[in-house]
Amino acid sequence: MTRLQVLGVSGSPVKDGNTDVLVKAILETAGVESEFVKLSDLRVGPCNACMRCTFMNLCVVEDDFVQLAEKVMEADALVLGSPVYYGTVSAYTKAFMERLFSKRHVHLRLKGKLAATVAVGEVGEVETAAWMATALDRQGFDLVGSISAKGTPCCFACGAGETCAYANWNATAPEVTGEDYGYAEAYRGYLEILPDNVPLVHGSAKILRCRSVKDEPAVIVETERIGRLLGDRLGGDTG
């Protein structure tokens, strides 16, 4: 049996969503033995801060992290993807990162492993990618590349987005936050905010079409570049 070289971990609960697509694209382009796991298919709870992992670097919490940690240790690289939820990584991703703390004490067991990250959001993907880079760096990973991309707004799919006063584009509107997150500009051609829309008071918009990273050549090119870079560092066949 061939040894696992890259472990892809998606912290998105959405099946085959943008996060999954980009994580899988990196694995494919890397051209080495890889495995893709979705944290939402597993039970990986948060760190209990019991510190019983300190000297053995083994987490004692009994859930699926035990097996997942074995895969992380076996692989030479981790590709971690997360959607942006509340301005940062999803709770699935955060719990996974917290549990990797068990590998840090005294020995920095993950030192030297390579990593790549994927962050998909509507406005907060760049900050989330930065958060992931710092968290992985502190665990000893050597970051090969980060991709941040605009995704499918969940309000596009919920059924109430066109008339919701609290849709994400309304919650982040400049007249509410005092900051321009560039939402309307970023989703031009996908979303039309109508003149009678008043954020947090009266929702009025037209969802014109879905936004998928699959339709964004620049995102795909950058993702494949990171995949090839990872493959080259691991001695894979990246063509």
Ligand SMILES: Cc1cc2nc3c(=O)[nH]c(=O)nc-3n(C[C@H](O)[C@H](O)[C@H](O)COP(=O)(O)O)c2cc1C
């Ligand atoms: C609970 C929840 C909270 C969210 N919070 C944010 C947010 O704070 N900032 C943001 O940019 N997008 C936010 N989003 C939108 C997601 O980041 C967006 O839908 C993204 O495309 C999800 O990735 P996926 O396509 O892989 O599912 C949120 C979505 C959900 C479900």
